[in-house]
Amino acid sequence: MKWLDRLEEFLIATFMALATLIIFISVMHRYAVGFDTPVRDWLLTINLAWAQEATIYLFVWMAKFGAAYGVRTGIHVGVDVLINRMPDQRRRKFVLFGLLAGALFTGCIAAMGAGFVWHNGADYAFHNAFGLDTSELIEGPTTPDLEWQTWIIYMAIPLGSSLMCFRFLQVAWNFAKTGELPHHDHGHVDGLEEETVAAKN
Numbered sequence: 633m634k635w636l637d638r639l640e641e642f643l644i645a646t647f648m649a650l651a652t653l654i655i656f657i658s659v660m661h662r663y664a665v666g667f668d669t670p671v672r673d674w675l676l677t678i679n680l681a682w683a684q685e686a687t688i689y690l691f692v693w694m695a696k697f698g699a700a701y702g703v704r705t706g707i708h709v710g711v712d713v714l715i716n717r718m719p720d721q722r723r724r725k726f727v728l729f730g731l732l733a734g735a736l737f738t739g740c741i742a743a744m745g746a747g748f749v750w751h752n753g754a755d756y757a758f759h760n761a762f763g764l765d766t767s768e769l770i771e772g773p774t775t776p777d778l779e780w781q782t783w784i785i786y787m788a789i790p791l792g793s794s795l796m797c798f799r800f801l802q803v804a805w806n807f808a809k810t811g812e813l814p815h816h817d818h819g820h821v822d823g824l825e826e827e828t829v830a831a832k833n
Contacts, residue, residue: 633802640701640795647694651687658683682777689775689785696792703734703799706814724811728804735800738793745789753783 658680665675701707715726753772760766773782807813 637704640697640704644694644697644701647690647697651690651694654683654690655687685775685777692785693788693792696788697795700792700795700799703796703803704814724807727813728808731800731804731807735797735804738797738800742790742793742797745786745793749783749786749790752786753781754787757781757783 661675661678661680665672715723715730718726753770756766756769756771758764759769771781774780775782775785803814
């Protein structure tokens with residue numbers, strides 16, 4: 633499943649980078665039109681009213697996929713202080729119960745989210761794309777600024793929650809076999825050790 637890990641990390645980084653870039657351009661544009669420059673009239677023709685809305689959606693998608701990443705890397709598991717103080721045999725059962733409860737919860741959210749997305753316009757888009765009858769279906773609402781179909785935005789719920797459910801099951805399976813949970817070191821910074829070693833040499 634290394635490809636899924638890489639895809640997950642790529643999507644999170646892409647959503648974050650795009651949101652940061654869009655809002656940076658928007659802020660620079662807003663300041664630039666305040667100065668009397670030869671390009672001011674041209675800058676005023678550029679409409680960036682949609683930038684804030686797009687940034688919000690990108691961060692929502694990043695957060696949904698980031699939550700699944702948190703389960704896989706140990707940020708969201710094994711943090712309960714009470715459970716960690718229990719004897720090993722009892723602790724093992726409670727951790728497994730917690731992981732399976734997380735999988736059940738996120739699975740339910742994914743199923744309900746999929747139903748919501750389907751009835752919010754995805755069914756119309758599917759039927760329309762394949763030339764099927766759409767007379768009894770609604771096209772669904774659109775977003776205020778970008779005027780995108782909202783069901784596309786809300787796809788973050790079933791996709792992100794499904795991935796999170798899978799991650800809970802993956803961690804639970806590994807924990808049942810090995811008794812180990814993924815561990816996240818909050819003080820770790822990628823590449824820091826290599827730079828420290830190189831500096832000493």
